[in-house]
Amino acid sequence: MRKSILVIEDQDDNRRILRDLLTSAGYEVIEAVTGEDGVTAAETYRPDLILMDIQLPGLDGYEATRQIKANRALRQIPIIVVTSYALSGDDVKAFEAGCNSYVSKPFSPRELLAKIREYLQ
Amino acid sequence: MKIRSLRFKINVAIFITCLVIAIIFGTILYPFEIRRHDSHVKKIELLLDTIFQQKYEDIANEIFAGQKRALALTLKDMLKVEGIAAISIYMPDGKLFLSTDTVLSKYFEKQSRNLSANSASFVTQSYQGKSLGIYSREIMVIGQKIGDIDIYYDFQELIKETRLSVTIFFTLLLTTLILMSALLNFMLSRFVIRPVSLLRKAINKIQDGYLGETVALPFEDEIGKMGLAFNEMSVKLNEGQVALKKAEENYRSIFENATVGIYRSTPDAKGQLLTVNPAFAQIMGYASPDEVVKNITDIKSQCYVNASDRDRLQQLLRDQGAVQGFEAQLYRKNGEIIDVSMSARVIRNESNQILYYEGILENITEKKQASQFRIEKEAAEAAAQTKSEFLANMSHEIRTPLNAILGYTELVLDGIYGDVPENIQEVLQRVAKNGHHLLGLINDVLDLSKIEAGQLVLSLNDYSMQEVVQTVFTAVESLAAEKNLELKVSVSSELDSGKGDEQRIVQVLLNLVGNAIKFTEAGEVRLEVKDSNGTFLVSVSDTGPGLSEVDKQRIFEEFHQADSSRTRKKGGTGLGLSIAKRIVEMHGGRIWVESDLGKGSTFWFTIPVRVDRQTEQK
Numbered sequence: 001m002r003k004s005i006l007v008i009e010d011q012d013d014n015r016r017i018l019r020d021l022l023t024s025a026g027y028e029v030i031e032a033v034t035g036e037d038g039v040t041a042a043e044t045y046r047p048d049l050i051l052m053d054i055q056l057p058g059l060d061g062y063e064a065t066r067q068i069k070a071n072r073a074l075r076q077i078p079i080i081v082v083t084s085y086a087l088s089g090d091d092v093k094a095f096e097a098g099c100n101s102y103v104s105k106p107f108s109p110r111e112l113l114a115k116i117r118e119y120l121q
Numbered sequence: 122m123k124i125r126s127l128r129f130k131i132n133v134a135i136f137i138t139c140l141v142i143a144i145i146f147g148t149i150l151y152p153f154e155i156r157r158h159d160s161h162v163k164k165i166e167l168l169l170d171t172i173f174q175q176k177y178e179d180i181a182n183e184i185f186a187g188q189k190r191a192l193a194l195t196l197k198d199m200l201k202v203e204g205i206a207a208i209s210i211y212m213p214d215g216k217l218f219l220s221t222d223t224v225l226s227k228y229f230e231k232q233s234r235n236l237s238a239n240s241a242s243f244v245t246q247s248y249q250g251k252s253l254g255i256y257s258r259e260i261m262v263i264g265q266k267i268g269d270i271d272i273y274y275d276f277q278e279l280i281k282e283t284r285l286s287v288t289i290f291f292t293l294l295l296t297t298l299i300l301m302s303a304l305l306n307f308m309l310s311r312f313v314i315r316p317v318s319l320l321r322k323a324i325n326k327i328q329d330g331y332l333g334e335t336v337a338l339p340f341e342d343e344i345g346k347m348g349l350a351f352n353e354m355s356v357k358l359n360e361g362q363v364a365l366k367k368a369e370e371n372y373r374s375i376f377e378n379a380t381v382g383i384y385r386s387t388p389d390a391k392g393q394l395l396t397v398n399p400a401f402a403q404i405m406g407y408a409s410p411d412e413v414v415k416n417i418t419d420i421k422s423q424c425y426v427n428a429s430d431r432d433r434l435q436q437l438l439r440d441q442g443a444v445q446g447f448e449a450q451l452y453r454k455n456g457e458i459i460d461v462s463m464s465a466r467v468i469r470n471e472s473n474q475i476l477y478y479e480g481i482l483e484n485i486t487e488k489k490q491a492s493q494f495r496i497e498k499e500a501a502e503a504a505a506q507t508k509s510e511f512l513a514n515m516s517h518e519i520r521t522p523l524n525a526i527l528g529y530t531e532l533v534l535d536g537i538y539g540d541v542p543e544n545i546q547e548v549l550q551r552v553a554k555n556g557h558h559l560l561g562l563i564n565d566v567l568d569l570s571k572i573e574a575g576q577l578v579l580s581l582n583d584y585s586m587q588e589v590v591q592t593v594f595t596a597v598e599s600l601a602a603e604k605n606l607e608l609k610v611s612v613s614s615e616l617d618s619g620k621g622d623e624q625r626i627v628q629v630l631l632n633l634v635g636n637a638i639k640f641t642e643a644g645e646v647r648l649e650v651k652d653s654n655g656t657f658l659v660s661v662s663d664t665g666p667g668l669s670e671v672d673k674q675r676i677f678e679e680f681h682q683a684d685s686s687r688t689r690k691k692g693g694t695g696l697g698l699s700i701a702k703r704i705v706e707m708h709g710g711r712i713w714v715e716s717d718l719g720k721g722s723t724f725w726f727t728i729p730v731r732v733d734r735q736t737e738q739k
Contacts, residue, residue: 013525017532024537055517084520092580092624105520106527106560109535 003120004028006047008038008064009082010056018051021109022116035059039067042074049119050079054094062097069098078119082107127317131309132302139298146290154283161279162254165204166243169256169272172202181260184210184268189219196221199272206253206275213266225273229255245276252276316344320351333359382482388438388467388475392420392431395477404461404484406453416454426450426458434463438478442467448485460486502575509570516567520560527556565696569679572703579707579735584623586616586650586657593630593648600638607645608638616652621732625704629712632697633661633724641665644721655730656710662723668716676714677702701726709736 005027009015019029030045032038035056042050050068054061061081068074081094081102091102100119103112125133176195183192196208200221207222209229220226228248242257254274259266316338323336334355338348376383382401387393394417397410405424407413417423421431430449437444443466451461465480530553533541541549571577590612601608630648637646644664651658668676679699705712710728 011521011525013522014528017525017528020532020537084517084524105524106557109528109531109537 002026002028003048004030004045006030006032006041006045006050008032008050009053010034025113035061035064038064042068042077047077049116050077052079052081054081054083062093065097065099080115127314128306128309131305135298135302135305139294143294158283165254165274166256169274172199173258173272180270181262184260185262192219204274204278205272207273209271211269213268218268229271252280312340313344316348320348327355332362384482385477385479386420388478393418394420401482404482406455424451426452438465438467459484460489512567512570516563519563523556523560527553565700568700569696579622579625581620581622581732584619584621586619587612589623589627589630590648590650592627593634596631597634597638601646604638606638606641609645609647611649613651617730619657619730621708621728629701629704632701636697637661637663637665652730656727657730658727660723660725662721664721667718667720667722668714669718673714673716707735708732
């Protein structure tokens with residue numbers, strides 16, 4: 001059975017890049033555009049992993065991460081946060097919100113896949 | 122009213138007392154004396170009558186016979202009786218017949234006689250200052266009047282007696298008076314006048330300002346008690362005075378040492394200063410308060426830059442009685458203009474007339490300038506804030522599409538969309554490289570602008586230097602391996618736990634090591650960390666081309682690179698070192714480079730092991 005990954009990302013291009021990358025790597029990709037939708041999709045589809053963008057309209061990535069990690073049923077789903085800039089301090093805040101790992105833009109597709117595979121063996 | 126001494130009054134009282142006693146005694150004794158006098162006179166009359174009866178026969182016969190000589194002898198015999206001064210015999214027609222004292226008889230000759238037979242009269246008459254009793258009787262022979270006889274009795278003895286008793290009475294009275302007066306005067310002096318005079322002297326001393334003066338009185342009577350009360354009062358007065366003085370000194374000290382000017386001025390249109398404190402003089406540029414009072418005689422025209430301010434102040438004071446924080450511009454003595462803030466109030470007398478103004482004066486020139494400066498600074502900060510917000514937004518806006526470009530490019534290169542011919546792969550690699558350069562540039566510009574806007578705040582936490590080095594090593598390991606460079610790390614094993622902004626320190630070190638790898642074509646890159654005296658000493662050495670003297674001086678400036686043509690080839694932004702320098706300095710450290718052309722470079726930096734406070738950037 002194929003592993004499913006929930007991509008929460010508001011930027012079309014970024015979403016497409018991730019979808020193309022992950023699909024070609026053999027994963028099922030579920031997409032959400034806003035933080036609220038992302039949390040709902042996590043509850044609905046129970047993905048195997050979540051890629052969370054930080055800068056989202058409305059509910060931002062930190063808060064969405066916090067909500068998912070606060071849900072007992074979803075808590076074990078690994079969340080990889082995608083920060084915009086490694087040295088901006090976003091990563092610290094992301095870990096505080098409860099994420100499992102982070103990559104910063106621009107990420108190399110190979111690095112991201114390596115990180116995903118750590119969680120989806 | 123004339124002021125009399127106590128002694129005089131007491132003596133007058135004694136005198137009046139004695140006078141009253143004399144009058145009362147006199148009134149009581151007078152009738153007794155009269156009665157005694159009368160009975161005495163009666164006795165004398167009886168005596169004279171007896172003598173006359175004894176001699177009546179002889180006298181009658183001798184007159185009748187006209188025997189003047191015998192009569193004279195008889196009369197002379199009668200004169201022997203004590204008190205009888207003279208005897209006269211008158212003819213029935215009233216003419217003197219015979220007298221023992223002719224002068225006296227002549228004097229009384231004309232006295233009319235109106236005596237009935239056998240009746241005698243006894244009257245008192247005054248003669249030559251003497252009081253004489255005159256016993257008169259008709260001499261009858263066989264019913265026929267043959268003459269009159271007058272026997273003159275001198276009352277001298279009686280008067281002497283009366284006088285003596287009066288004298289004794291008054292002598293006694295006077296003696297009593299003198300004795301009483303003397304005793305009372307003595308008592309008065311000892312018990313009243315002397316203590317009172319002592320008290321008066323003490324009171325005079327207090328009047329002269331010797332508060333606390335006490336008096337020692339010899340007796341514990343009413344005056345003695347008064348003295349004790351006086352002493353108590355004096356001591357209390359002194360205590361009160363001392364307390365008052367202290368309080369006054371306190372207020373004076375406040376007045377003298379206040380840093381705000383304190384003044385009192387006249388309420389007229391011009392205004393004159395009555396009293397000022399040293400701070401007032403200092404604010405107005407005068408040497409002393411006296412100089413201020415002497416020189417400023419027209420506040421309105423001498424001090425006010427705008428005379429209308431003074432009118433406005435006066436209007437406010439008249440209307441409201443007090444003004445707070447009234448701001449105006451004044452001239453100092455040397456003509457300099459200062460901004461002052463005044464608080465003043467009106468002092469009125471009982472009939473509600475304005476006596477003067479009093480208030481405080483504060484020089485707010487610097488405060489005003491400071492607030493002006495603050496306004497400017499706030500504006501500058503707001504501008505910087507706007508600028509950095511703009512930059513943050515811009516960099517995000519630029520980065521987003523750039524990330525997409527880089528993402529797609531890498532996917533294409535990774536063959537996700539199918540095989541890519543080799544020549545296109547090469548072009549796409551150039552696209553990726555330029556894209557990464559642009560992204561680095563944007564990130565650096567953002568960092569630098571944050572630092573310059575003073576918005577880069579270090580997050581100071583505990584960190585381990587070993588971990589910092591490990592992070593950097595992991596990040597650059599593959600880069601070094603790609604260029605076949607040896608990456609050597611030497612960290613002393615017992616480094617203290619540091620405090621600082623770990624990410625920023627990583628950034629600095631990553632920049633230095635990254636540069637070293639980037640510019641070194643062969644050889645090694647060495648990273649060393651030591652600590653001494655609470656400071657980490659970090660060095661990054663390479664075997665690269667080295668730096669010229671000029672480059673060494675300018676390498677930490679923005680957008681400067683040793684060789685710009687080479688930079689483009691290497692893909693640096695020229696901002697990394699200046700950002701590193703700022704970060705090190707914000708940690709209170711120092712960064713520098715040692716290098717010789719052709720012999721490689723060593724970048725050094727120090728940061729305190731424990732950084733508790735961010736060092737402000739100039």
